[in-house]
Amino acid sequence: MAHEIPELKVENLVVEYVTEDAVVHAVNDVSFEVPKGSTMGLVGETGAGKTTTALSIMKLLPDPPAKLVSGKIEFAGEDIVPYSEKQMDALRGSTVSMVFQDPMTSLNPVLTVGDQIAEVIRRHQRVSKLEARTKAKEMLELVGISGDRAGEYPHQFSGGMKQRVIIAIALACNPKILIADEPTTALDVTIQAQVLSMMRDIKQKFDTAMILITHDLGVVADICDTVAIMYAGRIIEYGKIEEIFDDFKHPYTEGLFGSLPNLQKRHEKLKPIKGLMPDPSDLPTGCYFHPRCKYATAECAKRQPKKTYLSDTHYVECLAYEEGTGVKIEGGDIK
Amino acid sequence: MSQPLLEVKNLVKYFKTKSGMLHAVDDISFSIDEGKTLGIVGESGCGKSTTGRCILRLHEPTSGQVLFNGQDITKLNQNELREVRKDMQIVFQDPYASLNPRKTVSELIGEPMRLHGMFSSRLERDAKVLRLMDIVGLAPRFVNSYPHELDGGRRQRIGIARALALNPKFIVCDEPVSALDVSIQAQILNLLKELQNEFGITYIFITHDLSVVNYFSDDILVMYLGKMMELAPSETLFANPMHPYTKALLSAIPIPSLHNRPERILLRGEITSPINPPAGCRFAPRCDYCKDICTKVTPDFHKVDTDHYVACHLYS
Numbered sequence: 001m002a003h004e005i006p007e008l009k010v011e012n013l014v015v016e017y018v019t020e021d022a023v024v025h026a027v028n029d030v031s032f033e034v035p036k037g038s039t040m041g042l043v044g045e046t047g048a049g050k051t052t053t054a055l056s057i058m059k060l061l062p063d064p065p066a067k068l069v070s071g072k073i074e075f076a077g078e079d080i081v082p083y084s085e086k087q088m089d090a091l092r093g094s095t096v097s098m099v100f101q102d103p104m105t106s107l108n109p110v111l112t113v114g115d116q117i118a119e120v121i122r123r124h125q126r127v128s129k130l131e132a133r134t135k136a137k138e139m140l141e142l143v144g145i146s147g148d149r150a151g152e153y154p155h156q157f158s159g160g161m162k163q164r165v166i167i168a169i170a171l172a173c174n175p176k177i178l179i180a181d182e183p184t185t186a187l188d189v190t191i192q193a194q195v196l197s198m199m200r201d202i203k204q205k206f207d208t209a210m211i212l213i214t215h216d217l218g219v220v221a222d223i224c225d226t227v228a229i230m231y232a233g234r235i236i237e238y239g240k241i242e243e244i245f246d247d248f249k250h251p252y253t254e255g256l257f258g259s260l261p262n263l264q265k266r267h268e269k270l271k272p273i274k275g276l277m278p279d280p281s282d283l284p285t286g287c288y289f290h291p292r293c294k295y296a297t298a299e300c301a302k303r304q305p306k307k308t309y310l311s312d313t314h315y316v317e318c319l320a321y322e323e324g325t326g327v328k329i330e331g332g333d334i335k
Numbered sequence: 336m337s338q339p340l341l342e343v344k345n346l347v348k349y350f351k352t353k354s355g356m357l358h359a360v361d362d363i364s365f366s367i368d369e370g371k372t373l374g375i376v377g378e379s380g381c382g383k384s385t386t387g388r389c390i391l392r393l394h395e396p397t398s399g400q401v402l403f404n405g406q407d408i409t410k411l412n413q414n415e416l417r418e419v420r421k422d423m424q425i426v427f428q429d430p431y432a433s434l435n436p437r438k439t440v441s442e443l444i445g446e447p448m449r450l451h452g453m454f455s456s457r458l459e460r461d462a463k464v465l466r467l468m469d470i471v472g473l474a475p476r477f478v479n480s481y482p483h484e485l486d487g488g489r490r491q492r493i494g495i496a497r498a499l500a501l502n503p504k505f506i507v508c509d510e511p512v513s514a515l516d517v518s519i520q521a522q523i524l525n526l527l528k529e530l531q532n533e534f535g536i537t538y539i540f541i542t543h544d545l546s547v548v549n550y551f552s553d554d555i556l557v558m559y560l561g562k563m564m565e566l567a568p569s570e571t572l573f574a575n576p577m578h579p580y581t582k583a584l585l586s587a588i589p590i591p592s593l594h595n596r597p598e599r600i601l602l603r604g605e606i607t608s609p610i611n612p613p614a615g616c617r618f619a620p621r622c623d624y625c626k627d628i629c630t631k632v633t634p635d636f637h638k639v640d641t642d643h644y645v646a647c648h649l650y651s
Contacts, residue, residue, distance in 0.1 A: 045516035046487075158605050159379075188378035190602045193587040197601060215517060218589025221596075245593045256387050259521035261550030263573065269528075270550070272521030276486060292393065 005077040006033040007209035008057070008096075008177050011065050011073035015052050015233075018064065022281035026052040026066075028233035034177070034226075035209040038258045041241075043219035044230035047277050050213045053230075054179045057211075058098050059088045073139070075177065084334040094124040097170035103162035107154040113140070113165045114150025120172045139168040143199055160191035167199065174206055196222050217256065221245060228315070229253050232278055232288040239314035247335060251293045251315040254333050271333075287319060295320065337588035338405055339366035340537050341390070341505060346399035348382075348389050361386040361561040363399075364636075367554075369504070370531070372538040374552030376584070381563040383541045389506040390539070391423055392416060403505070412599055421451060424498035428510035430490035434482040441478045443493055444468065447500045466540070467496040471526060495526065505537045512547065524551065526639040532624055545588045549573055554642075557581050560609050560617040563636050567643040577645045580618045616648065624649055 015027035026048045034040045042050050055061045056072055061081065072079050075095055080088070100106045108116060117136035121127060127135070136146035143164040145157075154162055163183060170178060183193040183199070200223055203210055213222055220227055220241070227244040229237040229252065237250040248254060258271035275292040278284055284291050290300035300319055308321040319327040339623055348360040360426045367373045375383045380417050389396045392408060401408050404638055427433040435538065454460040465475055467591040473490040482490055490513060498506050508527065512520040524547065530536055548555055548569075555572045557564045565578040576582045583600040590596055602621050616622070619629040628648050635647040 025616045045518060088465055091611040160605055188606075189545070189589075190378065190583055191605065192589070193599055196589075197599070216589055217591035221591055221593055222589055242593060245591070255518060257591065259517045261524075263546055263588070263590065264595070266549050266569065266573075270521040270525055272525060273518040274522075276488065276519070277516075285520055 004035065006035045006074075007076055008034040009072070009074040009077075010053070010057065011072040013056060013073065014069040015049075015061065015095075016067050016069055016278065016322070017058060018067055024281045025283055026140055026233055026280055028283075030071075030230075030233070030235055031032045032228055032235065032238065034209040034211060036176075036209055037203070038225045038282060039203060039210040039212055039223055040222035041227040041282065042211055043215065043217065043220055043227060043232060043253075045137050045215055045277060047232075047278075047280060048230040048327055050230055050314070051181055052209065052233075054098065054181055054213055057177075057179060058092060059083065059085075060098075090124070092309055093120050093170075093175070093177055094173040094331055096177040096179070097173075097175040099163075099166055099170045099178070099180040099183045103159055103166055103186060107162060109154055112151050113157070113168075115149075116165070117172050120169055124173045124202045135172070136168075139172050141197070141240055142171070143168045144194075151161060158191075160195060163187060163195055164198070166263070167195075167202075168251050170205040171174065171202060171206070175208065177211075178203075179211045179213070183212070184219060185214070185216070197225065202280075217245075217260065229256070232283060233280060234288060234317060236289065236318070239311070243311065243314040247314075249310060249314075249321065250318050251290075251295055251332070251334070252289050255292075287317075294332070295327065297327050299327055312321045338442070339370075340369040340404060341539075342366040342400075342402040343386075343390060344400040344402070346389055346401065347397045348385050348394055349397045352610060357610050358561045358612055360389060360396075361612075363558075363563055365563075365566060366554055367500070367537055367539070368636050369537055369556070372540055372552045374540045374542065374548035374555040376548050376555060376560035377540060377560060377564075378543060378559070378584075378606060379559040380609060382609075383543075383558050384509055386558070387425070387509050387539055391425055391507060393425070419453075421501045422504045423507075424501065424503040424505070425507040425512045426491075426494050426498050429514055430487050430494055431482075431514070433494060434490060436482055437478050440468070440473070440493055441484075443482070444491060447497060451501060453501065463500070467499055468500065468529070471496045472522075474640075485596065486519075487515050488522060488646045489513060491523055492526070495523075495530075499530065499534075502534070503536065505539075507541065508576075509538045509541045511516045511540075511544065512541070513544065516636055520547075526585060527551070545585060557584065560606060560612065562617050563575065563644075563646055564618065565643075565645045565647075566636075571640075571643055575643075576637060577643070577650060578618075578647050579622050579624050579649070616646070 011031050013027055013030045015023040036220040044050050060106045073081055076188045114136045117139050118132035121132040121135050137150050141147050145164055184195050224241055226240055231252050237253050255273035273292050286301040286303050287305050290296040305319045306318040307315045309315045342362050350357040371467050377383050388394045390401050396409055441464050444467055445460050473492050510597040512523050540551050553571050555569050556566045559580050565581045576585050583602045586597050586600045603620050607620055615630040616634050619625045633645045634648045636644055639645050639650050
């Protein structure tokens, strides 16, 4: 397995937004791999850099102000960073697809849903209009909508149905890589459960490499194989789902779990993380999390932590796990 | 037994639309004791926010009674209502949309006190604004800031400070943390809980997030398409949900753990239209246990156990 080329590989990605007043450091040295058929959860709060990472992979960053400063993005071993807009056009929708958060605004209101799905197919495959339409109906069936509704317009569908249509569009050309940016956040829980179970089936069927961007650890537990926890543009902890959920090591990850009400222990007081996300145009020195970290020492303000591998698949960026820093984690929920 | 602080009796709110009557809230009754929290949960369009607003008469109820301290507020005229509203406040969902962008933090928090003439001098009022800011955890340096300069969590703190300004007995919290990040969400939930312990405030807590409502509420009311489905103390509801909708709703909560994951009940279809709903149980078209009677007769909301009420033919 180790020698297999991953479907998607991101290496040392750095993205900045350059404005007149400031440079916003949105993504700061992010690396990860997503193999075929595997789903990585990209978790973090507003402003952590999740969506910027996703848009970089799609090469959809608004430039200016965004700038891909350095790093590699490889699709099946091929670096796409130097690709031209025309080359990317051929890849988007066929090799890599993205599902956006808001199902209400990402469909064209004046085209039928069938036409919108057929459009992607015609764009990438040499098929007749009729064939594309038939395929579009099949795609609708795949996401659990009757093919007879292909002639209807987006406003005739509910939010959950629209999100299914968007997923159908994204999957129409069997992409190798699917990026889903908060695909169920705008949906009610019972509809969310329906859509997640559908996505799980589809992923198994097509062996797609998937990135699921979310702030909801419950959704991650439902569907992901690996998890990357992002904070201030860095992946501060990464591992297999069991390693993150049962054996998290970073104080920020601890804080995220501590902020969630536990259904079993309802009287336990929540343990929120104090303070706020740092301003990405004015990041703290040393570890970006240290101003909010309850274990922080003077050392944490001076040194930026490096990746410490706790297993082949699990790493954490925290000085407490580096030799000779004197930083200790005691008395919290970290085992 | 003492009289509950708030009693809602047969509350109904219909909206007239082009295609017919929209039954937003259909015959809701409950009561809340002082210092307690009632959570109202349900999905989009179930009528939970409309219920909250009808209680404050931000919407005029179509019929029914809202007794606050024994006084029916649906009968009050504007002046009387204004007096009562000192005791009844609301915190809105969207901290971005509910604050006037042209006012400073101090003006925003001071406004309710100014309108009700609580203090004779501006100095006293300013002092109270600072006290309120301290209570909700806003640093004094923000006193002259405008809302756009603050993040969502701080804006929601302004919303809470405003609601607290008149020392209310009762606050409707309409999805107060839904727009916030989890770490900030937990800060605000803890704050609301501390305020309740300190000032004995009674809450109605409206949310679609079941893990939040479980954490926060003494009793939980589950609504679906304007109707009450189930009402029980939180612990009972989570341990022993009876209505098929409650069961499906609870099983759909995404649990942030790899262990003790419940068997998921996937509901068929989606919420039906609230416009001119047919007779029978509103949930019947999506219910796995639907019988003949369910599509014909609207089930009564009846007691099945101490403090546990349910509207379902399975239990009658």
